[in-house]
Amino acid sequence: MCNSEYKDLAESNNIHSVPKLIVMRKLALTGLLLLKLTMTxxxxxxxxxxxxxxxxxxxxxxxxxxxxxxxxxxxxxxxxIFRLGGPLFxxxxxxxxPDGKQLRDNIYMLKQEDLGIMGTSQTIIKDQLTAHxxxxxxxxxxxxxxxxELFHELHHVYQRTFIDxxxxxxxxxxxxxxxxxxxxxxxxxxxxxxxxxxxxxxxxFRTNLNMFFSCRKLRQEIIGSKYAxxxxxxxxxxxxxxxxxxxxxxxFATSMAEREFIHKRFFYSLIExxxxxxxxxxxxxxxxxxxxxxxxxxxKNNWQTEYYKSGLTLNDxxxxxxxxxxxxxxxxxxxxxxxxxxxxxxxxKHNQRLRDFxxxxxxxxxxxxxxxxxxxxxxxxxAESLNDSLILHSxxxxxxxxxxxxxxxxxxxxxxxxxxxxxxxxxxxYTREDAIQVNNNKIVFNDGNSRIEWRFIKQVKQGNEYxxxxx
Numbered sequence: 001m002c003n004s005e006y007k008d009l010a011e012s013n014n015i016h017s018v019p020k021l022i023v024m025r026k027l028a029l030t031g032l033l034l035l036k037l038t039m040t041x042x043x044x045x046x047x048x049x050x051x052x053x054x055x056x057x058x059x060x061x062x063x064x065x066x067x068x069x070x071x072x073x074x075x076x077x078x079x080x081i082f083r084l085g086g087p088l089f090x091x092x093x094x095x096x097x098p099d100g101k102q103l104r105d106n107i108y109m110l111k112q113e114d115l116g117i118m119g120t121s122q123t124i125i126k127d128q129l130t131a132h133x134x135x136x137x138x139x140x141x142x143x144x145x146x147x148x149e150l151f152h153e154l155h156h157v158y159q160r161t162f163i164d165x166x167x168x169x170x171x172x173x174x175x176x177x178x179x180x181x182x183x184x185x186x187x188x189x190x191x192x193x194x195x196x197x198x199x200x201x202x203x204x205f206r207t208n209l210n211m212f213f214s215c216r217k218l219r220q221e222i223i224g225s226k227y228a229x230x231x232x233x234x235x236x237x238x239x240x241x242x243x244x245x246x247x248x249x250x251x252f253a254t255s256m257a258e259r260e261f262i263h264k265r266f267f268y269s270l271i272e273x274x275x276x277x278x279x280x281x282x283x284x285x286x287x288x289x290x291x292x293x294x295x296x297x298x299x300k301n302n303w304q305t306e307y308y309k310s311g312l313t314l315n316d317x318x319x320x321x322x323x324x325x326x327x328x329x330x331x332x333x334x335x336x337x338x339x340x341x342x343x344x345x346x347x348x349k350h351n352q353r354l355r356d357f358x359x360x361x362x363x364x365x366x367x368x369x370x371x372x373x374x375x376x377x378x379x380x381x382x383a384e385s386l387n388d389s390l391i392l393h394s395x396x397x398x399x400x401x402x403x404x405x406x407x408x409x410x411x412x413x414x415x416x417x418x419x420x421x422x423x424x425x426x427x428x429x430y431t432r433e434d435a436i437q438v439n440n441n442k443i444v445f446n447d448g449n450s451r452i453e454w455r456f457i458k459q460v461k462q463g464n465e466y467x468x469x470x471x
Contacts, residue, residue, distance in 0.1 A: 052089075066248065073308075077161065079157075133146060147248070166308065169237065185336040209324045210324045214324075215329055239292055266289065354390065367468050403455075405453055407449075414429070
């Protein structure tokens with residue numbers, strides 16, 4: 001599919017326009033909100049904080065304005081935006097933390113570090129599941145991209161609060177997903193079929209649907225039902241949320257850069273070649289989104305409510321409603337020639353990243369646990385299995401046990417696990433020797449947004465490595 005066809009695709013699938021806010025009303029609300037800040041508060045804010053705070057009220061209006069058109073029945077729960085080491089702005093929370101500074105009726109300002117909120121996800125704040133996003137990340141091209149991601153997370157809050165039958169994916173299965181060149185080849189062909197079903201000739205829809213169905217059956221024979229099920233569970237929860245993200249971005253994008261972003265993020269990324277586990281989960285966010293767009297195009301009724309009530313995975317619901325038949329999948333020699341070569345390279349990258357990790361400057365710190373600590377959080381999109389037992393976390397890892405805590409943000413750390421990611425036997429990272437303090441059988445590490453406080457029962461130094469044994 002050529003670039004012009006993708007751009008046409010990005011302009012299709014309109015949702016109805018939502019009423020626009022009067023410009024003066026927006027300015028007045030923003031002015032009142034900012035006036036609530038004391039001079040001391042204002043001085044503590046950076047320009048970036050003010051930019052996203054000013055857009056917060058408009059986002060709430062936009063989200064409420066399009067939710068029914070996007071996903072009938074969707075509710076808008078509490079949400080917050082933040083910058084690591086900076087402020088956190090909480091909105092629509094029925095019971096905000098008492099130390100929050102009220103800026104207006106439903107917006108409160110707190111410190112990110114006090115709540116420990118990290119990443120683009122959902123976290124319970126005062127007994128309420130709350131969507132959140134970090135605007136301090138450098139990749140955003142506009143406010144709309146940032147708030148489209150927050151709308152995505154708000155759909156997850158709706159799912160987790162109201163949709164009992166929906167099954168979410170187990171991130172542990174992502175980390176052991178087979179890296180198999182035949183599977184990669186068929187999946188590449190399969191994803192191209194999906195886009196053809198959405199935007200190609202109507203006369204070819206049934207042919208493409210049958211082939212897509214047959215590719216899925218064939219891949220399940222290669223990777224097994226466990227990993228085929230993992231793919232379905234990613235699509236089932238993340239597909240609808242990404243569908244909401246896409247429609248929000250499409251509705252409010254105004255610049256050429258935003259329109260080009262829509263094309264690349266939601267469509268080109270689907271068929272951009274990747275191998276092994278590289279970008280695997282993101283691809284299935286998009287295959288789920290495309291299936292949602294096809295269902296919207298093909299079905300005139302409220303399929304969203306029927307799907308959530310069905311208890312089926314999104315892919316099974318998709319096939320049930322469109323009724324494909326199995327056909328013979330053609331030989332994919334040209335696809336396999338590429339994947340056979342590049343899948344081997346993808347596997348070697350794991351070994352190279354382990355070598356890079358082990359060659360870092362600084363001292364090596366190892367926390368060795370006699371029993372697995374409580375697993376409090378990680379970023380499955382940026383966790384990588386280096387081998388069967390070592391996992392590299394590059395953006396977030398949280399562990400704890402009683403008063404002991406480990407919270408590393410954007411700090412590379414490797415865990416040695418017992419079978420699955422949740423059962424950690426050892427934590428390894430590198431740092432400056434003066435960044436570690438050891439007092440009264442407690443190791444303390446504080447480096448910006450990364451902190452550790454953990455009591456140990458034994459300490460050993462071996463060359464450049466400090467080993468702390470903890471219960």
